[in-house]
Amino acid sequence: MNSFESLVLDAQSCTVCKEFLPLGPRPVFSIHTESKILVIGQAPGTKVHATGIPWNDASGNELRRWLDVSRDQFYDPRNFGIMPMGFCYPGRGVGGDLPPRPECAPLWHHKMINQMAEVKLTLLIGQHALKYYLGNRKRKNLTETVRDFESYMPEFIPLAHPSPRNLMWRRRNPWFEELVVPVLRERVHELLAR
Incomplete structure (x- = not known):
């Protein structure tokens, strides 16, 4: 077994915070040594916990629409590595x-x-990924950070969470669909074509 396989097995069997997890540990992530794009979200919801498939819910459907990719493209770990801030339902x-x-x-x-x-x-x-990875480079809130997305490229693209709970945010910020989503799609398609 190589070091990558060993790491995946270790993470899949992690129980570090089991005492805090109401449904018990079930780490959900999908990575590959050849992943081109890394998706860092928040944590699995109950549906994802039940199925063990990341982004297997309404939020995932919306994210795939933003990216303009199929389920097959999204779930190929050579295309997308999926690694939430918390691997288990909190x-x-x-x-x-x-x-x-x-x-x-x-x-x-x-x-x-x-x-x-x-x-x-x-x-x-989402805000947890932005705070962890951008630190003092993020703007004063999620909206301003996402609006200034080009300043974080090509390494990162900050996004709001695609959850149905954030529908009001998207309605209040139509620039997101007009400005961010087209650039996101173009960059994703460029990387997937390589």
Whole structure:
């Protein structure tokens, strides 16, 4: 077994925060040493937890629409590595799902990214990914960070979360579909064509 396979098995069997997970640990991610685009979201919801398939919900449908890719393209890990900020369903809070567990990204992300040397673009989806990866480079809020997306390219494209819960954000910010989505699609298609 090589180091990549060993890392994947270790992450799949992780139980570091099991005492905080109401449905128990079930790490959900999909990576390959040849992944071209890395998708860093928040954490699985209950549907993704149940199926073990990342972005297998309404949010995933919307994300694939933004990217203009098929399910087959999206779920080919040589195209898209999928690595949320928290690999397991974190539970429910007052306003929806709880934030990703804080132990996960520091424990696994660096190790996994080091094994994915072909990644040319990382999509940072939602405030948790923006904060972790952009640090003091992010603007004062998610909206301003996403609006200034070109300043983070070619390494990153910051995105709002495609959840149905964020529909109001998208309605209030029509520039997202007009300006960000076309550039996102162009860059994704360019990388997939290589």
